Amino acid sequence: MHRPIVSRVVIGSLLALASGLVARSAPTIEERLQALELQVQNLSQENAQLRRELGHKDAAVPVAVAPGGSETKLSIGGFLQGQAEFGRTSDPRWNGVRDRFFFRRARIYVAGSFATDFEFKAELDLQGNTLGAGTGQTTRANEIYLNWRKFPEANVRFGQLKPAFGAEALASDTKTLTIERSLASDRLTDGRQLAMSVGGDLFDKKVSYLAVVANGNGANVSGNDNGKFQKSVRLAYTPVSDASDKVVLGIDGLWTDDVGVAKSDFGFAGNLFTGRRRMAGVDAGWTHGPLDLGAEYLHGHFEPTTSFPAGQLDAEGWQATAGWFVVPEMLQLVVRREEFDPNTALGGNTIRTNVVGFNYFIKRDDFKLAVNYLDGSVPGSALDGGRLVTRLQISF
Numbered sequence: 001m002h003r004p005i006v007s008r009v010v011i012g013s014l015l016a017l018a019s020g021l022v023a024r025s026a027p028t029i030e031e032r033l034q035a036l037e038l039q040v041q042n043l044s045q046e047n048a049q050l051r052r053e054l055g056h057k058d059a060a061v062p063v064a065v066a067p068g069g070s071e072t073k074l075s076i077g078g079f080l081q082g083q084a085e086f087g088r089t090s091d092p093r094w095n096g097v098r099d100r101f102f103f104r105r106a107r108i109y110v111a112g113s114f115a116t117d118f119e120f121k122a123e124l125d126l127q128g129n130t131l132g133a134g135t136g137q138t139t140r141a142n143e144i145y146l147n148w149r150k151f152p153e154a155n156v157r158f159g160q161l162k163p164a165f166g167a168e169a170l171a172s173d174t175k176t177l178t179i180e181r182s183l184a185s186d187r188l189t190d191g192r193q194l195a196m197s198v199g200g201d202l203f204d205k206k207v208s209y210l211a212v213v214a215n216g217n218g219a220n221v222s223g224n225d226n227g228k229f230q231k232s233v234r235l236a237y238t239p240v241s242d243a244s245d246k247v248v249l250g251i252d253g254l255w256t257d258d259v260g261v262a263k264s265d266f267g268f269a270g271n272l273f274t275g276r277r278r279m280a281g282v283d284a285g286w287t288h289g290p291l292d293l294g295a296e297y298l299h300g301h302f303e304p305t306t307s308f309p310a311g312q313l314d315a316e317g318w319q320a321t322a323g324w325f326v327v328p329e330m331l332q333l334v335v336r337r338e339e340f341d342p343n344t345a346l347g348g349n350t351i352r353t354n355v356v357g358f359n360y361f362i363k364r365d366d367f368k369l370a371v372n373y374l375d376g377s378v379p380g381s382a383l384d385g386g387r388l389v390t391r392l393q394i395s396f
Contacts, residue, residue, distance in 0.1 A: 071112040078108035078123075079174055079395040088385035090376030091183045091340075091351055092265055093131045103127045104391065105173060107142060117150040121159075131180070141220055143192060153200040160219060161195045164210040164234040165254040167283040167296055168319070174365050177292060177323045177334050178355055179372045179391050184317020184340040187265055188279060188298045190230070190254070192219045205241075210234045216256045230256035246287040254279040265342045266302065267309040275304040290325035292332075314344045323359075332359040334372070352377045366395040 067074045081104040089095055109123035125142040128134055145159025162170055166189035168181050180186075195214030202209070215221065216230030234252035241247075256277050263273040283296035297318040303311070317340035325332045336355035343349060357372035370391045378384040 067112065070114065072115045074110070074112040076108070076110050077396055079105070079393060080107075081105045081173075081391055081393050083179075083389065083391045085387065085389050087387035088376075089378065089381065089383040090374035090385065090387040091353055091378060093180075093183065093186065094387060097131070097133045100133075104131075105129055109143070117148060119147045119149060121145055121147075151200065153202055154198055155200050157197045157199075159194070160192045161197055161212060161214070162192050163190050163195070163214060163230065163232040163254055164197070164199075164212045165189055165232045165252045165279055166281055166298060167234075167236075167250050167252070167285070167294075170234070174393060174395060177294070177321050177332075177359070178336055178357065179370050179389050182296075182317065182319035182336070182338040182340070183351060183353065184298050184319060184338065185296070187263070187340060187342070188281075188300045188315065188317060190216075190218075193217065193230075194222065195230075206238050208236045208238075216258065217261055225259035225261070226257060228257045230254065244289055246285075248285045250281075250283045252281050265340075266313070266315060267343065268304065269306070269308060273302065273304065274306070275302060277302055290328060292323035293321070295320040309343075310345065315340075315342050316344060317341065329364075330361055332361070334358060349379050351379070365393070368393050 082101075083104045084101050085094075085097070086099045089097070104127070106126040107123055108126070109121055111119070111121040113119035121143060123141070123143040124139055126139050128138065128140065129142070141160060143160060145157050145161060147158075148156045164170070166185055168176070168185040169189035193214045193216065195212050197210060197212040199210035200208065210233070212230075212232045214230045214232075215224045216228070217223070217225040232252065232254040234250060236248055236250040238246070238248050254277070257275070258277055259274050260272045261274075262271060264271045266273070278301040279299065281296060281298040283294070285292075285294040287293075295318070298316065300315045302313050302315070304313075317338070319336060319338035321334065321336040323332050323334045334355070334357050337353075338355070339350055339352050341350040353374055353376040355372055355374050357370065360369040362368055370393070372389045374387045374389060376384050376387070
């Protein structure tokens, strides 16, 4: 009677012992993780010791730029345009300028966007953006804006903007075929100023428009010279746009009443204009494979309040430019002919310039070298002639 009990006790003891042995032979998940962590620590220590023996210095941890507000996108960028120039005064922009090295533009910006269809940009120019022989140049605001882009047909923008006049003036500073814009563009168009604009694309992007209402008295000026606004409008039509060809035709105009606005080479006292101004322009551009052709004509009508140098005067200018990629996407030859007449009522005062040169694209427009030779004829000047202008451009 006692044997079955003893047998059950013995069997139970053996089962318990076997179970314990099995449990001890199969480690738990926690034990496995602890073992792995120990191995990783040992490997990390050995790796650090080896790096120290080899004299390796740990690199600094990169710092990430993060939006300070609720932006969905934030970027920092800019570009540098370093120039070297040699020779004579090919047009009045180089009066008093000798051979030199300088930065034509040095800009940095912060841009971003919000999920609510708003975007912004704030750009500084660290070099004053001038061809003159300036000294003590200071940092100044360049392009600053807030933009509402909900509708491609009507982007609304507020900030320091270019007027909607002059195709060459509106082109990006980093993408022009020649190093400098034409003299007519510099003298007859206006620079950035505080303004409100609306622009967009219509009819499947075949028509684009831009309308700007501005203070009318230059960049970084928060006041309005006379309480009236400068108005400008541009229309562009693109009848052809495909992989091999693109044709763009444009027309624009500007209307303003000025008080003491800087306007050089027209004969105004102190190069300051006060009075009524009416401007008009037409332009055309054609890209065909490696060939780029562009031309623009600008006309200005001035009515000075002082009737000096005349009760009214007309000025005009034009340029025709061709670019040809002799090495696709790398080496582009450029030629230009331009003229500027600051007063069509007078004879023998037209400034003429021929430009030849090349663009060498190391990494598209982000990194390129440009060389231009300007042969200018300035009536009445003993210093006109040829000028060599070179530029290295880097965008970041």
